[in-house]
Amino acid sequence: MSEFSGFSAGGFSRLSGFGRFLFGRRARRRWIHLILGGALAMPYVFVGQLVVGPATDSRYVFNDLPLQLLSFAVGLPLAALTAALFPLTRSLEAGAARSLCGVEAGLLAYGPARTRAAKGRAAAWFTLHLGFGGVISGMSLAVPPFAGFLTALPLIVWAGGAEAVELPAFLDRPWVLACAPVAGVATLLALAGCAAVAGELLARWAPALLGPTPEDRLAAAEARAADLAVRNRLARELHDSVGHALSAVTLQASAARRVLDSDPEFVREALAAIEDTTRRTVGELDAVLGVLRDGDSPGTAPAPTLAADLTGLLRRTRAAGLRVTASLDADPGALPPVLSREAYRIVQEGLSNVLKHAGERTGVALRIRVADEHLEISVENPLTAALADASACRPGGGHGLRGIADRARLLGGTAQAGAAEGTWRLKVRLPMKGPA
Template sequence: MPYVLVGDVVMSLAFGPRNGTGPLDSQLSAFAVGLPLAAITSLFPLTRPMSVAAARALCGVDGDRLADGPARTRAAKGRTAAWFTLHLAFGGVIAGMSLAVPPFAAVLIMLPVFAGLRDSGLPELFDHTWVLVLSPVAGVACLLALAGCAAGAGTLLARWAPELLGPTPEDRLAAAEARAADLAVRNRLARELHDSVGHALSAVTLQASAARRVLDSDPEFVREALAAIEDTTRRTVGELDAVLGVLRECEGAGTSPAPTLAELDGLLRRTRAGGLRVTATVAVDATALPPLVSREAYRIVQEGLSNALKHAGDQVTVTLRIEVTGKELEITLENAVPRTAAPRPGGGHGLRGIADRARLLGGTTGTGAVDGVWRLHVRLPVERATTSEGPA
């Protein structure tokens, strides 16, 4: 109605009041002028969100088939303008029919009953008997036609809504990038939780088990194991706070930083306190490594030791070597495979996490058992990480 009123004003200013035309001609002219105005106003950013909300609520269109947010590209704005104009055009036509058809249909239905209606200036055609007999049928047909037009307009708009208000290729690309970023964050959180909390639980379990076995015979070992359990759990709580800080989108705000290879001695000490024999050869200056490589290398070593705790137990010796060869940091963990070793139900995520960490840095991972020795070998490029260092 506002667009029609503006169109009527424009027509009056351009051609004078009515200009000798009838009411219907004047209304159609105002309607024709109002539609282009509607197309222009549809370029406002809020038009598409409001149109999408209307299509979801009134047309029953699945929300996943419609785009969210304002139209940003030229193609999206053009499609939104087409929808908005069609919507108002159909609405204007159906509104005009709804105002005119029901009273006219009511007159046709009541015409044979009320003689006064025939004397109210109707054409002479309505004086014929056959017209009076058919006029109620015509009145009902007019009402049915109005209902059919309204239903047909709604069906067409519901069919066109996904085409005109659906996401453009740019919208789909932006949504895919957002989902990929969210998935990357979720995967990173899963790796961090698995590596830090999983390793801590494995180490604490082994340390408590070893302390229980020698509780009466070796009190000194029990004290060391309990101290290692206390240290492990305290550090794990700090690492868990860091991970939860990322989850709350406030990483670094009052949270503990992720550990690096500079803290490798503490990891080895806590692991040995649980009874696992670890021989380590570290031929690298941890402080000289890029922080990202140092953090990921720490997690890789932690997960490798955790796998040894879970699958090999404390009856084997784990050999750890960390060195820089050329432009790559090499991490190698080896341990004998116990004859009684059996696959752990639900396992397998640790090695996948190691492979993911190495792949994200452009490195490689090799695992497998050869001649009764399980070997984990990881290569991480140092130079590439130096040039592409970013937030971890």
């Protein structure tokens, strides 16, 4: 009994799978895809009739099935030529294959065909789509009425009598009439099977004929690399601007709270610095978010530069309690714009690193100079226990130091950070003329 139950369950599962293959949702969508191919084939069939009619000296090509098939065969090469001449054919057919054939999106190309090989494969696919679609469309128009006639034939004969229906000789037999409904259902199943097989073949051939070429993959890789570079740049901008602002505001508020009653003048200066820092940071944040919203839009606020914003950065940092000694042996206005912008972020992150780990009332020596066609930036401060712990816990630096190294590398320069002889040193060397 258990063996019979297992056999029944297995047979039902196979029957259910066969039913889904013929009439499931995917099969129906692929059938629609084939019908669309047949509709696209009609103009080419009409052109083929204009060629076949005069060539065969026939005035009624439409009523002659062999001539219709010949017209269809003549029209398919014209369809291939059309697909080869119009690169967008691949994009349209790939979209239809993704939506109706159930082909995974990653296996098909998105853009138009550019190379000769890609155009040839797209033309082959278009021809197959129209060829299979034309055959299945013709069968879909002719087979259901014929199958319906066979299924209803015994009822028609019984209701009207054998004399009322003129049947061919091979149908005018009792056993043939009894088998007619079975033949009608089998004909419909055969139509569904042909459509399912044709759809399955097209789905399997789609990646090879509509898939991306090596050039497409290279272009996609370059686009992903460019997108990743933009994301990394935005991450660095957010980290440097917002991170520095939060560190400075935290220390300024902490210092103001401690001397709230004893030094009101310092509290006013600290609150003014907090207001200035947050206002500038909101502007920078809006500029970065503008890039996220509008692609390459520069945003509503310009990026800060060493030439225009170094003085304000030093003022706000000193207001947080950090004792900064700055030595400037270079003309910031003479620096290239990209170098001036990146140098500002490097100085900002260097000071922010001291604020976060060394704390207020720490002496910092900032030096900026030009030597040997290079811009040199150094930040030095006494090595505290917090800095030593941070260095030990994060070998190679945290996100800020990693961001400084990334900026220096993109500009063709070098960055070094570490402790030596009781002093924490950050040294950055950037070429005056280097990669943009």
